[in-house]
Amino acid sequence: MAVNDAERRAMTRALELAALGPRGINPQVGAVILSPAGDIIAEGRHRGAGTPHAEVDALSQLPPGAARGATAVVTLEPCNHTGRTGPCALALIEAGISRVVYALDDPGATSGGGADRLRDAGVDVDSGEQRDAARAVISDWLTAQRAGRPHITVKWAQSLDGRAAATDGTSQWITGPDARADVHRRRAEADAIVVGTGTVLADDPALTARDGDTLYAHQPIPVVIGSRATPPDAAVHRHPHDPLFFSTRDLHVVVRDLHARGIQSVFIEGGPTLASAFIAAGLADRVLAYIAPVLLGGDRLALTDIGVPTIDAARRLTIDEWVPLGADLLAIAHPTAPEPQSKGVR
Structure with missing residues (x-):
């Protein structure tokens, strides 16, 4: 399924949200939740180590069940591991998200793989939207992760x-x-x-x-x-x-x-x-x-x-x-x- 105009606009907004987050040991990530009609119903961003990741921050703005059938637009592949917080891929699945659009693959050996977990759960996944812009936001973090x-x-x-x-x-x-x-x-x-x-x-x-x-x-x-x-x-x-x-x-x-x-x-x-x-x-x-x-x-x-x-x-x-x-x-x-x-x- 091709990325549509509403999802592109949502990614632009997610990148703006990501840039507001603090630089540190965690990446700056932004997330936007779209209704089935393509309207923004929630926004979130990562606010620092130990705080909810952007996807969970956005989901927390919604009442139970409100995300069912919605689309999550995220600047980084939803994580697939439990650290200080739980895996975002699982949170999206449990919330009933039906589609995820993200910009960059997570380079982590343990945190990556969220896209596969989503697909295995029947979620439609599209990656690469505004990849270069997302990479520019977290270039420091990416180098630290990939090169040590x-x-x-x-x-x-x-x-x-x-x-x-x-x-x-x-x-x-x-x-x-x-x-x-x-x-x-x-x-x-x-x-x-x-x-x-x-x-x-x-x-x-x-x-x-x-x-x-x-x-x-x-x-x-x-x-x-x-x-x-x-x-x-x-x-x-x-x-x-x-x-x-x-x-x-x-x-x-x-x-x-x-x-x-x-x-x-x-x-x-x-x-x-x-x-x-x-x-x-x-x-x-x-x-x-x-x-x-x-x-x-x-x-x-x-x-x-x-x-x-x-x-x-x-x-x-x-x-x-x-x-x-x-x-x-x-x-x-x-x-x-x-x-x-x-x-x-x-």
Whole structure:
């Protein structure tokens, strides 16, 4: 049975609801219940660990029996396991839901399989509606589940000819105020912000996320990687969060540690050395390249060695969006390589 217009509109609404939920160890999920006539009769969303999942939250808005013959539209495949809450697939079956439309398959080894359980119970199931939009809402969570590490964004600013600084090392400011404001907004969306000791020693960054002179309510945890000591009076020590320091060069060790601390999204703000190291290690889920209409020349490249000895080994990217920011241009891209295999749970 093909997805109809009412179900498409309901999925758009479910995605809006999902985005309202908190980011954390559980995914942001939204659900909408449609009557047999296609009218919205209930809405729900997941509100945090230990609270009802979106489907159950929506069903709770209805009196007993009111969901019989209805359609549930959900941004993520209804779960099929008992954790702090029961399986949503079973809740939908017991409520008498006759059809389920969902966007993304649940990648969990134990929580997945809800669609099959629904079908076995005679529920009509359709998947994939607005899949890409749903993936964008929970990209951090998906990476954490599939790869066992945070979702990693590598950011840099460059001149049109690919330089991160002038010959004397000066780099403030390659980009304009609109681009810099965009960077701070994106910092505020991350759980952690990462630089190398070289950046700390050269620029003494505060590593905060600011809206003008005001700190955003959410601040990323500052992370410094490198063997050189950070001065006790460095600005990073005045950050709202205590900084984390890693002296290892093994970035996989770092991201595993961050994942174990519950960090699901990381913003790489360091210079060319650190950005290149993360890309070379295959630890870049998204690239943000802020490109300014200026020429610098010289050898201060935005990226250095990323492990590409020949053109056949080039790290191919897919452009997700080109964003004009004043006189500058932001390229948002992701690697075209296949995603890691599922290994997480919902």
